[in-house]
Amino acid sequence: MKPAVFSYLRPTNLQEALMFLEEYGEDAKILSGGQSLIPTMNMRLSAPAYLIDISRISDLNYIKLDGDFLAVGALTKHKDIENSDLVKEACPLLSEAIRWVGHAQIRNRGTVGGSIAHGDPSAELPCVLTALRGEIVIANVDGSEEVLVPEEFFLTYMLTSLQPDQMVKEVRFPIIPKESGSAFLELARRHGDFGLAEVAAVVDIDDEGHLLNVKIAVGGVNPTPTALEQVEEYLIGKKLTDEVLRQVSDLTQESVDPESDLHGTAEYRRELAGTLTVRALKIAVERARGGNNNVQ
């Protein structure tokens, strides 16, 4: 479990990082928190000739409000999100989801940009970003930027549209209004494992409990995190009756195509996606009804 030989490059600013990418991009890997890359290198599942360690670039570590968005720098650590009052205020769904990312040790090192760029379909941040219809800001070597939405960015298992000479610069989570209710649910075999299925949901309701707005995405059950558009549309104007929830579960199960693995059969995970969606919606509506979306 020792990596093959590689050269190590450590840019001090974004400019320099992009320069290295331009020169070595095809043979290089960006090292950020290293929580996914280093194990694959140690197992010799990947053997990049160059490692570009961007962890010392200080100006990509921030959480700030930017218009309708909560803008998070690519090098922001999961732990910083977890501890941020601003995130709790502006995007409680993100606060709730971040605790499901691995273990404390992983959250201490893992970065937001790394998680997004890795493109793991069961990762929590891509799921939240997909539900909220957030944005990914990408830096090009010529200094220009591109803004992509999740469905453009996440292509399939562990594959994104990011090119070898591009880098994730910022991730933009839409601010969740105070009167909305949100919930993130995940079930994993053990605390900290990759989820068998996970759901991120945000709702707005009227005084009678009719749904006015629904944003919902599932993770871990498709090759990419998936916005449940059919469910969203179906729910508008409805109350969460038993019959409606049954329909939600069916629609969810139709929208996912999980794979079987040692931790669960495809059939099980499909059903679980439905169950968790129903439960997440109930919690989100409950929180919206309380007019208090405080996530404990």
Add this chain to the structure above:
Amino acid sequence: MKKYVGQSVKRKEDYRLVTGTGQFVADIKLAGMLEAVFVRSPQAHAIIRHIDTSKAKELPGVHAVLIGDDIKGIINPITQFESHSAVPPNVAKEINPKIQYNDESVLAIDKVVYVGQPVAVVVADNRYIAEDAADLIKVEYEQLKPMVDPYEAMKEGSPLVQNQVEQNIQMEFHLSIGDAKRVEQQSNHVLKARVKTPRLSSNPIETRGVIADYDNRTDQIHVWSATQLPFEVRATIAHCLGWTEQNIRVTAPDVGGGFGPKGGVHPEEILIPYISKRLNRPVKWVEDRLEHLTSARQSRDQVHDVIVAYNSDGTILSLRDEFVVDSGAVNFFGFTCAYNTAYHLRGAYKIPNYDIKSRIVLTNKTPNVPFRGAGRPEAVFTMDRVIDMIARKLKLDPVEVMKRNMIQAHEMPYDQGILVKDGARLIYDSGDYPAALNQALAMVDYEGFRERQKELKKAGKNIGIGISSYVEGTGAGPFEGALLSVDSTGKVIAHLGASPQGQGHETVFAQIGADALGLTPDDIVIKVGDTAVLPFGAGTYASRSAVNAGSAMHEASLKLRNKVVAIAGIILGTLPDEIVIEEGKIFSKENPSHFLTLQDIYKRSRPAARPPLPSEIEPGLQVTHYFVPPTVTFASSVHIAEVEVDKETGFVDLQNYSVVHDCGTVINPMIVDGQVQGGIAQGIGSALYEEVVYNESGQLLTGTYMDYLLPTSMEIPTVKKGHQQHLSTRNPLGVKGVGEGGAISPPAAIANAIVDALSDLEIVINQLPVSPSRLRGLIKEAEKKQSTILSK
């Protein structure tokens, strides 16, 4: 007299362990040391056609590359460990064993028989270069049909894992008392079931590791190994390499967990010394976690087919069990696990008609060895599922069926009518199983739980409670020794053969010695894990160290005390009987203010002309004692698990776990509690999470911790512990073993609790682990069955 025994004396070893200053194999660095890496088989069963090592040998920094052909006829294969496999003649007469020879070459010769088997070894300046070179070795394989399912492996004409082992059945035996078949025919209630326990990996936090340092001048070799059995490693190196045993010194330094699989001898422990001598350089190999999961010995993997006859009141009349142990590619430990299963199966119950057939089968998987519990978790899972199934068939509370069949306190010592593996009669020496059960039921407020269960059921919540009990033969022989001496500073130095893997030997043996000698634990330095000092030693396994080494320590301390008081009597001019030793002060009862120290006794004990010692006293303060137990001593326990099952997702929330256990005299309550908690953690692992999985081509699917799920602290509740102390009658301290016990009952207790939580669905759980996906499948099946019945 007992001052320190019974106290939670803080562990002497913890300062270095918690400050990161312990010394494990990986911490040892020798000048000029090279590092080894193994190329392992990616095939489960294949002929080795060709191995090209030329590119690897050319890589700068590589010192040696060896393959099977290089050691053919030079290194003897590892065979069954006679110390563990021998069947005593009287046992053989009773069980009529059929045994076929099997072995493993330390590097595969001609064919490979499991994924992870060592095929080549590379030695280089460092591990990075060694791994680069390993990547350059090309092996051509010709695939053979892998044997993955033991039942298929046993079929006539199936491919053989080892050519000389016919039908792949390495060993079989038959144990029978009474007439189970006849009883079944006459009984109104007969239950048949197949109960399976999964294959497990042991996962010590420290992986395996070996360093060997050959000395050309003396022809001696010093081997450090992360082993539970330094003496067995020494003997096996001598056997495999044909070296003089006295020239081999094996040291077990700090060892970070063993659990059994560090108790066998692995190929690497033979090869690394061989290479060190060949290159005349120190060589190190430290197993990485991927290697550990593929290549370190595994365990369990039994399938039981039981037929049980019982009365309508729940009394069990007979038990017949044909079980198969899937031992993987080699069985090194003979009938150890299988016979443990056979003689432990009835546990705390009286079952007069008892018939066991066992077959140990070879398959193309990593070889199995004993692992914490060694055949007992399999037995207890089978037995306690049977108890639970009987209760549900009869619509009785499982507690009632348990009590109906339990051995009563007044029946102790209780003769189970068969033999222990060591040839002694199977007689439980002490214990009160019904009292332990009652104590455990009180701890969990069993009646209250049943009330709460009814209430919550109305609210749609499914909580359940499950019980398991076991009786465990602990403290297996053959012996353990202690060599005690006093040095010039007045410290007592004790060398013991049983070396620890974290259990706290340095503390508990010092507690025992302190009480016997009238000293404090700080006056006694415990030295363990080195074959250089004691001529004989066995090791730490089978919940045996406190019993065997503890008793040896006690007896040796008494011998040393005799010598100390004899010399003190001479100095003080009193009879030895008049001498008192307290907290290191040695004085005559008559005159406590005039005292000697061990240092004074040491000075006087030295050979000298003036003043001389009386001729009947040998000079020096050194004694040795070997303790040989008459047979095992029986610890016991009752475990109760409380769960809540989420029917819709199949998730199990383990809400409470309680245990009442009896390990005789408790030497150090803190350490005992730790052992119980840790054992239960591993038991919970096998109940809910852990399983080594091979696919139909014999490929390992659980090669990393993403797929082999070990429970973490987040999954393990703090266990509520209750104690009983029924002293052992088979050693001077009254102790029984406690190391393995915790791991034995959780699978049965948790499975029973889940079944109880879903009692309206009448599901049956006879397979582990109970994963959410598996459980949800069972729930859906049961719901479907019920709705069909309702619609009819």
